[in-house]
Amino acid sequence: MTGEQVVTACFQSYFYNGILPRASAESNCRSCVVDQLRKLGVSPSSGENVIDMLTGDRLSSSDIQSLQNNCNESDANEQ
Numbered sequence: 586m587t588g589e590q591v592v593t594a595c596f597q598s599y600f601y602n603g604i605l606p607r608a609s610a611e612s613n614c615r616s617c618v619v620d621q622l623r624k625l626g627v628s629p630s631s632g633e634n635v636i637d638m639l640t641g642d643r644l645s646s647s648d649i650q651s652l653q654n655n656c657n658e659s660d661a662n663e664q
Contacts, residue, residue: 587642588622595656599614
């Protein structure tokens with residue numbers, strides 16, 4: 586699983602469950618994933634942007650688990 590897949594799952598949860606409109610769901614999920622990656626010490630390498638990092642397979646399973654735990658529907662209900 587990649588970071589982008591976490592963003593997609595997050596978006597589907599927020600948008601399809603009627604929690605947030607499309608634009609808000611997309612931006613909220615993307616910023617959540619990027620913020621969590623920063624907290625984990627993961628950042629784009631030289632010449633790489635955030636999209637490259639999210640679509641690459643260089644995230645560990647523990648990083649992905651952390652993203653899933655922190656960027657989900659229950660998190661939105663707490664905000």
